Amino acid sequence: MSTHRRFVLAERPVMRAPRPSDFRIEEGPLPEPKAGEVLMRTVFLSLDPYMRGRISAVKSYAKSVEPGETMVGEAVGEVVASQAEGFRPGDLVRGHIGWQTHGILPAAQARRIVPAGFPLSYYLGVLGMPGRTAYFALLDIGQPKPGETVLVSAASGAVGQLVGQIAKIKGARAVGIAGGPDKIAYCREIGFDAAFDYKGKDDEALVKAVAETCPDGVDVYFDNVGGIIHDAAMANLNLRGRVIICGTISGYNRLEQPDIGRRHLRVMLVKRARMQGFLVGDYAARDAEFEADMPAWLKDGRIRYREDVVEGFERTPEAFAGLLEGRNFGKLVVRVGADPA
Amino acid sequence: MSTHRRFVLAERPVMRAPRPSDFRIEEGPLPEPKAGEVLMRTVFLSLDPYMRGRISAVKSYAKSVEPGETMVGEAVGEVVASQAEGFRPGDLVRGHIGWQTHGILPAAQARRIVPAGFPLSYYLGVLGMPGRTAYFALLDIGQPKPGETVLVSAASGAVGQLVGQIAKIKGARAVGIAGGPDKIAYCREIGFDAAFDYKGKDDEALVKAVAETCPDGVDVYFDNVGGIIHDAAMANLNLRGRVIICGTISGYNRLEQPDIGRRHLRVMLVKRARMQGFLVGDYAARDAEFEADMPAWLKDGRIRYREDVVEGFERTPEAFAGLLEGRNFGKLVVRVGADPA
Numbered sequence: 064m065s066t067h068r069r070f071v072l073a074e075r076p077v078m079r080a081p082r083p084s085d086f087r088i089e090e091g092p093l094p095e096p097k098a099g100e101v102l103m104r105t106v107f108l109s110l111d112p113y114m115r116g117r118i119s120a121v122k123s124y125a126k127s128v129e130p131g132e133t134m135v136g137e138a139v140g141e142v143v144a145s146q147a148e149g150f151r152p153g154d155l156v157r158g159h160i161g162w163q164t165h166g167i168l169p170a171a172q173a174r175r176i177v178p179a180g181f182p183l184s185y186y187l188g189v190l191g192m193p194g195r196t197a198y199f200a201l202l203d204i205g206q207p208k209p210g211e212t213v214l215v216s217a218a219s220g221a222v223g224q225l226v227g228q229i230a231k232i233k234g235a236r237a238v239g240i241a242g243g244p245d246k247i248a249y250c251r252e253i254g255f256d257a258a259f260d261y262k263g264k265d266d267e268a269l270v271k272a273v274a275e276t277c278p279d280g281v282d283v284y285f286d287n288v289g290g291i292i293h294d295a296a297m298a299n300l301n302l303r304g305r306v307i308i309c310g311t312i313s314g315y316n317r318l319e320q321p322d323i324g325r326r327h328l329r330v331m332l333v334k335r336a337r338m339q340g341f342l343v344g345d346y347a348a349r350d351a352e353f354e355a356d357m358p359a360w361l362k363d364g365r366i367r368y369r370e371d372v373v374e375g376f377e378r379t380p381e382a383f384a385g386l387l388e389g390r391n392f393g394k395l396v397v398r399v400g401a402d403p404a
Numbered sequence: 405m406s407t408h409r410r411f412v413l414a415e416r417p418v419m420r421a422p423r424p425s426d427f428r429i430e431e432g433p434l435p436e437p438k439a440g441e442v443l444m445r446t447v448f449l450s451l452d453p454y455m456r457g458r459i460s461a462v463k464s465y466a467k468s469v470e471p472g473e474t475m476v477g478e479a480v481g482e483v484v485a486s487q488a489e490g491f492r493p494g495d496l497v498r499g500h501i502g503w504q505t506h507g508i509l510p511a512a513q514a515r516r517i518v519p520a521g522f523p524l525s526y527y528l529g530v531l532g533m534p535g536r537t538a539y540f541a542l543l544d545i546g547q548p549k550p551g552e553t554v555l556v557s558a559a560s561g562a563v564g565q566l567v568g569q570i571a572k573i574k575g576a577r578a579v580g581i582a583g584g585p586d587k588i589a590y591c592r593e594i595g596f597d598a599a600f601d602y603k604g605k606d607d608e609a610l611v612k613a614v615a616e617t618c619p620d621g622v623d624v625y626f627d628n629v630g631g632i633i634h635d636a637a638m639a640n641l642n643l644r645g646r647v648i649i650c651g652t653i654s655g656y657n658r659l660e661q662p663d664i665g666r667r668h669l670r671v672m673l674v675k676r677a678r679m680q681g682f683l684v685g686d687y688a689a690r691d692a693e694f695e696a697d698m699p700a701w702l703k704d705g706r707i708r709y710r711e712d713v714v715e716g717f718e719r720t721p722e723a724f725a726g727l728l729e730g731r732n733f734g735k736l737v738v739r740v741g742a743d744p745a
Contacts, residue, residue, distance in 0.1 A: 123674050124674045286669070289667070289670075293667075308669050308672040308673045309673070310673070311669045314669075314670070318670070321666050322666065322667040322668075322669065322670060323665065323666060323667070324664065324667050325662050325663065325667075326630075326663040326664070326665050326667060327663075328627070328630045328634065328649050328652045328655075328663065329630075329652055329655070329663060331679060331680070331681035332650070332651070332652065332681040332682070332683070333464050333681065334681060335680070335681045335682065335683050335686060336681050337679070337680045338672060338678070338679045339672070339676070339677070339678045340671075340672035340674065340675060340676045340677050340678075341673070342676050345676060
């Protein structure tokens, strides 16, 4: 494994779903770290919905990937060469090296993983960005109180499955929305009080399904999807309800066009609701809170966690396309290399 | 003046602007207070946009007025007969007696006005509900910081004119949106840093006008109107912007239909914005904060205040119809009777 492979953006998908052919593999010799840098070998690569925004030219919170550039993303792996003080070959790290089999990281951007008995891939999920997203967005913006109802969309996904379980830990009722009977069964298995399948449901049926699964209304809606599922949640929102805008995946293939649909300004007013956008990077300074809770919850079984592991670096583009169609079941990661010895 | 007159709802306007003929005047003998009640003679009656919602059958935060029932609203006046301990004829009070020349108030619902040198009508505006709305919504939800930009729609209205001036007191930059050159001139006169006329502007022109008057973007948008002015504000929202949903007057004549338009979920996420609905009744427990600030600001000239006084009870329905078309200039009140001696 001495060649370096990476995926670059070949073509920007505009107003359509991404296809595997939108990415192109490039090969070359292994890069060499300069002073202050490490070379990391990828073990797992994370695939996440936010990446769809990065290959769009629409202005967002981060720079777009240009055709010809390496596709962005976070990975976990081991240091194989180091020119940085404090890092040695064999050290476990995570970092934003993109879709690559190996990547150079400045020491300041290499986040060390201290082995604690968890699979390495967990640091891309429940112990990584999606875990922090579920934790801080639900607790800081959603602020669920015991007995309240927390509704979450994409409920079996990387973030959603954790949102439901954290809601339960905090004494709230958790209700999930997901696509297909297996995902619904999984939500129930990990402790959601109710869950329903959005597939095949029109606007009215969605409103009814939320009403049936949330008989006391929705106090916190954790929105990963936008679209008509958002509308169904808003139609059932309680007085002083909180709406967390964490993702809008239903519209990710048409970011170039305005999102036209029902507006809920009147609901916001009548219900004195609060809606807030969330980005996990804003919570870096509060990381100790997450570190104090999540590994312990995971260890004692209060949090269960499901991953969808795709084998083989070359399948990354195909797995990414599937993610945007909801074909994954649980947090999607790609196994790129063997676990460290 | 010994007959009692009141307006009842004659016909519910559905999917159209209200017309004077939607209300019918009814006359009768003066009502008499029972034990624990006072009879109040109306001096000024308040007309406010929220009243449009009350004559719609659409479910809201308060019960709808039914045809044949007295139209709701707040008034100031004097007690002319009392069967309640602590109230005597001549006492000044405000209360929700509706569109009537005289009204019965249980003592618990009669709010005493202690004369402090202000016109009685002010207790329906700057020292009443609209004043508290501007104060609590801007300070508690908007939380403007020195140097930030506060944008407000319906900026010469009862609430808007105060929002701009409170923003200035707090060290923010105030920008107003209003309809017509006179209202724009008034905004500048009372201290807004900039203002523009929304009339005749389409979606794109509105976005551009906000960008031009808010060159550093919008930190707080105080929304009284909804619609495409809301869109223009959202298009210029800054990172961690706050959006106060206080009114949606642009849609008040079609509450029966879904409000279809641009959704801003992506803006909310990318900007980590916060949007919150406001209703003044939620702040009753914090009234001392308002009382400590607003009368003093008004006295020392830091707050200026413009009213639009319509003379004559019988013109109430016509004035109300005009309010929904933006024909008033400043806080709209109806003079129903003479000031107390």
